[in-house]
Amino acid sequence: MNNLVLIVVLLMMLALVYQIGLVRSRKVAITTSGSKVRLHSRPVYHGVLLAIWTVVPAALIYAIWNFLQPGIIESMVVAQLPPEALAGTDNDLRILLRRITNLSTGFGLTDEALPYELTAAAYMQQLRVTGQTFMFALIASIAAAALVFNWKRIQPELRARNHVERVVRFLLIACSTVAILTTVGIVLSMFGEAMRFFSFVSPMDFFFGTTWNPRFSTIGASGQTGFGMLPLLWGTLMIALIALAIAVPVGLMAAIYLAEYAPSKVRSVAKPVIEVLAGIPTIVYGFFALITVGPFLSTFGATLGLDIRATSALTAGVVMGIMIIPFISSLSDDIITQVPKAMRDGSLGLGATKSETIRKVVLPAALPGIVGAILLAASRAIGETMIVVLAAGNSPVLTANPFDAVSTMTVTIVNQLTGDLDFASPQSLVAFALGLTLFVITLCLNVVALVIVRKYREQYE
Amino acid sequence: MEQPTMGAMQMTFDDKKESKPASGAIKMSARDVKVFYGDAEAIHGVNMDLYENEVVAFIGPSGCGKSTFLRCFNRMNDTIDIARVTGEILLDGQDIHDKKLDVVQLRAQVGMVFQKPNPFPKSIYENIAYGPRLHGLVDNKSDLDEIVETSLQRAGLWKEVKDRLDSPGTGLSGGQQQRLCIARAIAVSPEVILMDEPCSALDPIATSIIEELIDELKGSFTIAIVTHNMQQAARVSDKTAFFHLGDLVEINATREIFTNPQDSRTEDYITGRFG
DSSP states (O other): OOHHHHHHHHHHHHHHHHHHHHHHHHHHTBOTTSOBOOOSSOHHHHHHHHHHHHHHHHHHHHHHHHHHHHHHHHHHHHHTSOGGGGSSOHHHHHHHHHHHHHHHTTOOOSSOOOHHHHHHHHHHHHHHHHHHHHHHHHHHHHHHHHHHHHHHHOOTTOOHHHHHHHHHHHHHHHHHHHHHHHHHHHHHHHHHHHHHHHHHSOHHHHHHOOOBOGGGSOOSSSOOOOBOOHHHHHHHHHHHHHHHHHHHHHHHHHHHIIIIISOHHHHHHHHHHHHHHHHSOHHHHHHIIIIIIHHHHHHHHHHHTOOOOSSSHHHHHHHHHHHHHHHHHHHHHHHHHHSOHHHHHHHHHTTOOHHHHIIIIIHHHHHHHHHHHHHHHHHHHHHOOHHHHHHSBOOOOOOOOTTSOBOOHHHHHHHHTSSSOOTTSHHHHHHHHHHHHHHHHHHHHHHHHHHHHHHSOOOOO | OOOOOOSSOOOOOOHHHHHSOOOOOEEEEEEEEEEEETTEEEEEEEEEEEETTOEEEEEOSTTSSHHHHHTTTTTGGGGSTTEEEEEEEEETTEETTOTTSOHHHHHHHEEEEOSSOOOOSSBHHHHHHHHHHHTTOOSSHHHHHHHHHHHHHHTTOHHHHTTOTTSBGGGSOHHHHHHHHHHHHHTTOOSEEEEESTTTTSOHHHHHHHHHHHHHHTTTSEEEEEOSOHHHHHHHOSEEEEEETTEEEEEEEHHHHHHSOSSHHHHHHHTTSOO
16 A cells, blocks of 8 residues: 555544544533533543544554564574575575565565575565554554543543643653754764774874875875874864954944844844845855955955965855854844843933943843854854855865965865765765864854853843 | 831821921923923923922822933933923023033933832942943042942942942842942932932832932932832922823922822822822
């Protein structure tokens, strides 16, 4: 049966079960004498509860069955294989089982199948069909039993409403667990791969090496050189600093204007327009850097007698700065607006001018939030990829000159993971080590932001 | 200082005040002052004189415009975009709406204490030092220290905070915070102090401390105070102004207002028939 059809049928049955619960609860509300009893919960809840308790046991059985079935079938197939097939090593057996599985699912083999393989495949296919039939029968009977059992439980005093509440809470917990486990899983897998990388290259060489030149090193388990990440870290930091040097003043002043000076009409237009900047895909910023900003900076530098490359740390930093302006301005604007009016009144009432009030009262009060916004923008800048891929020049050398081409950690990850890959070589594994380092850096930034915000949080009352 | 009596309107008056008449010089006066919020007229042409070393209480039901009118005296209504003030307000005979007059200077002369204590999220010391620094009243640290100390002393807060001037002003209790705000206002040596329901967020004990303070401050300042509490008006003020629906209904010596109101609306309000 087509899965889609199956889902539709199941949903329809679910709706039916819901209706059954609804009708049943209405019925039990009327006693034999014909007078009405007050239900503890409204019929809707009885319907929902009945549907939930019909589905959950069936779904559990389905999950467990699918988890166990392949293993059981395999062992049954192995049990009836002729002795000569079992003569080989464990690895041979695994290959044999895969061949049988491929045969049974109709995937086919590249060479001729042996007779006993064909028998085993047919047997496996037969087992699978039987198993599937059994499973559906079991699920259907479990669901029916659950339906009847819970249908009988529907009584006026059944607290269906509270039961549903508990189920909802469980559902919410399950969803947040998924998010947390995903994060943990990503970190663990990165950590595992990074550890594999460190079995090739010592962490000292990686974290403190000043040369990044992994491509021309000889491939082998030892003697890996050229994996020093300092040039990449420096490139990342330099571009992020240039970006912040542009975005912090511009974004902050834009925020102050929007929050304190702009008439509400201007604000209601200007704020969304600035926020549009955040919605532009970063690859578009990359084009912009490559085609417009880079050549402009280069020509501009030439008139000043400076040698600025079109693709350089400066180009990438400037464009990235433009990209993160809305992060800073929008968040800071929200934070400045939240400073109570009483603060401003107090300052103005003492004879402070508007800008004095902003500088001495409003901004200090908003500072923790603003610092948080800046750090958030910084971690965004450090993790940004497309702009630097296109505009930073991809030259992993340690240079203090912002007019030179540099490379960043994100760019290098892209480079190491594109093209022909051998996931066992340090050349690709280094990407995970870099990714983990990036992750730790942004994590630290966020933690620092949190600590600052908490420590200097100003109590307004 | 008597505590507010419950139930019947049993007014207590401070008889000392009446034995000592106001010194007579007019400090501020309002002539035909109207305030508009957008197109709505909130204050309908009010005339009033504030005399030196005198406490005037503004009373009236909520929304009668007493706070709005108070805020005209230091042009705090300027900070509200849609508010517009017409008419003439004089400080020592000079129009405060005059283009030549600096509103910043005006607010240094006419200080304000707000309904809710609003200390800055800074240390106690910095809260007081804020105004004097802004206006360049001091040249060195020891002068500033002195201003901070005298201001806190005059606000009756010095003894309680002298050992923790560096701790945040927001960590004080509500009543202490309000006295800190009064000290902050005093620190810039104003001539007039406007108080917008300064005790409405405080408990009775903190309220009575502030009331005593107002009595002492009256020796040096002209004070206008908005209050919801009629007993408070009776206790602290020399004159009482009754506002209703944007009109100044009646202004007279406090005892007169409470014992012998001329207008029936005043009588209805003070006897608790509305408001």
